[in-house]
Amino acid sequence: MRYVSTRGEAAPRGFEDVLLAGLAEDGGLFMPESWPALTPEEWRSLRGLPYPELAARLIHRFVGDALTLDELRTLTGEAYAGFRHPAVVPLVQIGTNEFAMELFHGPTLAFKDMALQLLGRLFDHVLAKRGERITIVGATSGDTGSAAIEACRDRAAVDIVILHPEGRTSEVQRRQMTTVLSPNVANIAIQGSFDDCQDLVKAMFVDAPFRGEMRLAAVNSINWARIAAQIPYYAYAALNLGAPDREVAVSVPTGNFGNVLAAWAAKQMGLPIAKFVIGANRNDILARFLAANDMTARPVEPSLSPSMDIQVSSNFERLLFELLGRDPAATAAQMTAFRATGRMPVPDAAWREATKLFTGFTLDDAGTLAEIAHLYREVGYLADPHTAVATAGARALLFDARMPVIIAATAHPAKFPDAVERATGIRPPLPPALADLYAREERFTVLPNALADVEAQVRAHARRNTAEA
Incomplete structure (x- = not known):
């Protein structure tokens, strides 16, 4: 299996090299040269497998000769052994044909654990084989940071620095990052939005001398390994609901477009996903694009679903690359125009192709609270604000009662207790392992949205740990 950049340079x-590189040197994102397709018989053979075994078999299609299937089985077994539910990804029926795919039973209560618990072990495996050390830098709108820190804390060959937008995550999200005091972990609160944090991370990767000096690696979904590790849970849910002999739909609350892109990738592999609902809050650039080919960035507005407070969805570039016939020059031109003007002039034919599969749905804060209340009142289900956007989108836009809808339940309600309590009167408690979270010591540095300041902080962190190693 080989990978190419969406921008072609x-x-x-x-x-292995894609895992460690994250972002391509030309600023593009890596994509498989071709999609590994499974026949219906091969899909059927995966039914009933334990989740770690299913994950190993599907991810191995993207690994080539970097790991044997047995090596990958060991890593997936370790990655999911500590999840709080024995199914790892349980399905909970919340409507006639609506199923919440619960992705929040990992250590940090969010779907990012599904990929990052494996990614940390993949880094360890490859770095040990190569005798190398890396510095991971990542940006988070709330959940990626804590999941990445939990996966990489105390690892011998990894330093990790996570950027989050100051004051724009929930308190639980922030504390899950900033109370990890492991020496290889550093947190930076950026005075700006998540898009600012993401731009800083991309700028560090494009700064070739700094990238080389720090041996930068990525944990955001710009890293293809993240996407590969998210594909299995869509397969697991779809197979449990009758695939490949029955079509399914998915509804996903969407920020950086990586989660729904993983579902789309599963379709490229032959999984019969007929429709994709992209849920958005007031930061609705993707919904506007699908409704009217309006890919225009606006200022990011804080909401009750902060992991979706994004206007520049990095993984959209991967879909765009496919919509443009895998033309890297055209993709690069579109992305350059977007960064320069804040508007992406997607060709009409490509936009129409996207609308054949994807539908956008927008829900404001009032609607989100109403949906949380509705779910609890009607079926006794407590949903976090992000999941509520997806459940409302599924009910509003998917009318085929015979087709099961897989709803990505992306976060435990206890990560957003204020919103859940406002909607239902119930304040969901944290699981026992996190019960003392509010009493733990925090450690983070506040910095302006300035690349030089951030690079200096990353350099100081990595150099200190290298000297101590």
């Missing part, structure tokens, strides 16, 4: 490479 970076050399093709194998899985």
Whole structure:
């Protein structure tokens, strides 16, 4: 398996190098040269497998000769052993044909654990084999940071620095990051939005001397390994609901477009996903694009669903690359125009192709609270604000009662207790392992939205740990 950049100027490479590189040197994102397709018989053979085994078999399709299937089985077994539910990804029926796919039973109560618990082990495996050390930098709108820190804390060959927008995550989200006091972990609160944090991370990767000096690696969904590790849970849910002999739909609350892109990737592999609902809050650039080909960035507005408070969805570039016939020059031109003007002039034919599969749905804060209340009142289900956007979108836009709808339940309600309590009168408690979270010591640095300041902080963190190693 080889990977190419969406912008065409970076050399093709194998899985190990893509894992460690994250972002391509030309600013593009890595994509498989071709999609590994499974026959209906092969899909059927995966039914009933334990989640770690299913994950190993599907992810191995993207690994090439970097790991054997047995090596990958060991890593997936370790990654999901500590999840609080024995199914790892349980399905909960919340409507006639609506199923919440609960992705929040990992250590940090969010779907990012599904990929990052494996990614941390993949880094360890490859770095040990190569005898190398890396510095991971990542941006988070709330959940990626804590999941990445939990996956990488105390690892011998990894330093990790996570940027989050100051004051724009929930308190639980922030504390899950900033109370991890492991020496290889550093947190930076950026005075700005998540898009600012993400731009800073991308700028560090594009700064070739700094990238080389720090041996930068990525944990955001710009890293293809993140996407590959998210594909299995859509397969697991769909197979449990009758695939490949029955079509399914998915509804996903969407921020950086990586989660729903993983579902789309599963479709490229032959999984019969007929429709994709992209849920958005007031930061609705993707919904506007699908409704009217309006890909225009607006200022980010804080909401009750902060992990979706994004206007520049990095993984959309991967879909755009496919919509443009895998033309890297055209993709690069579109992305350059977007960064320069804040508007992406997607060709009409490409936009129409996207609307055949994807539908956008927008829900404001009042609607989100109403949906949380509705779910609890009607079926006794406590949903976090992000999941509520997806459940409302599924009910509003998917009318085929015979087709099961897989709703990505992306976060435990206890991560957003204020919103859940406002909607239902119930304040969901944290699981026992996190019961003392509010009493733990925090450690983070506040910095302006300035690349030089951030690079200096990353350099100081990595150099200190390298000296101590």
